[in-house]
Amino acid sequence: MEPTPHEAMSDCPTSSRPYPDRVIRSVVFDVGETLVNDTREWRAWADWLGVPPHTVSALVGAVTAQGRDNADALRLIRPGIDIAAERAAREAAGHGEQLDETDLYPDVRPALAALRERGLWVGIVGNQTVRTAELLRALNLPADAIATSGEWGAAKPDPEFYARLTEWAPGAPGEIVYVGDHPANDIHPARAAGLRTALIRRGPWGHLAAEDPAARAAAHWYINGLGELPALLSPP
Ligand SMILES: [Mg+2]
Numbered sequence: 001m002e003p004t005p006h007e008a009m010s011d012c013p014t015s016s017r018p019y020p021d022r023v024i025r026s027v028v029f030d031v032g033e034t035l036v037n038d039t040r041e042w043r044a045w046a047d048w049l050g051v052p053p054h055t056v057s058a059l060v061g062a063v064t065a066q067g068r069d070n071a072d073a074l075r076l077i078r079p080g081i082d083i084a085a086e087r088a089a090r091e092a093a094g095h096g097e098q099l100d101e102t103d104l105y106p107d108v109r110p111a112l113a114a115l116r117e118r119g120l121w122v123g124i125v126g127n128q129t130v131r132t133a134e135l136l137r138a139l140n141l142p143a144d145a146i147a148t149s150g151e152w153g154a155a156k157p158d159p160e161f162y163a164r165l166t167e168w169a170p171g172a173p174g175e176i177v178y179v180g181d182h183p184a185n186d187i188h189p190a191r192a193a194g195l196r197t198a199l200i201r202r203g204p205w206g207h208l209a210a211e212d213p214a215a216r217a218a219a220h221w222y223i224n225g226l227g228e229l230p231a232l233l234s235p236p
Pocket residue numbers: 030031032033034126180181182
């Protein structure tokens with residue numbers, strides 16, 4: 001059988017797996033370094049802990065390369081830090097989490113809107129606080145639903161997070177795509193839960209994964225920007 005244009009597209013270099021049934025109902029996005037540029041939040045931690053922003057960024061890179069939790073960057077700066085307590089202290093001091101339009105990557109609104117125009121359900125859920133969920137909802141993004149691990153009480157890569165996600169987003173697991181920058185949190189566990197996956201080259205993890213054939217091969221699609229998704233995930 002001749003491949004349709006869409007099937008042919010799935011064979012292009014940005015796609016590591018064929019997509020035979022061409023049925024995607026929902027596209028669900030990670031938050032940090034997929035939709036949101038985390039620069040402001042890491043800078044806030046640098047200011048709070050009294051070190052230069054470059055020190056925090058470099059340590060985030062170091063722990064990322066070591067496959068560690070990115071919060072370990074803060075633990076290296078202040079051994080024994082209670083991150084939840086420190087986060088609460090930041091909020092109380094008026095230096096809490098902030099998130100506005102300038103923190104979004106510029107392709108977010110057009111890409112999410114285009115996916116919805118093509119009839120896809122768009123969700124946003126990542127490893128974030130309850131406060132982040134409030135801030136995200138205040139942005140009035142073109143999304144059908146927004147949640148965070150803080151609200152769900154389950155965080156990636158825990159299978160419980162993905163079990164919750166597959167109940168939340170319309171469609172069978174194989175009809176849901178999870179889009180993220182972090183292979184260990186976003187791609188491998190989502191695949192294990194039966195979801196389709198798209199890995200974006202964005203942020204420290206996404207750029208590191210660009211040189212990691214195993215990480216790229218683990219994703220159904222590998223993208224350089226969100227604007228690639230509408231054509232990849234729905235027929236023209
Ligand atoms: Mg992320």
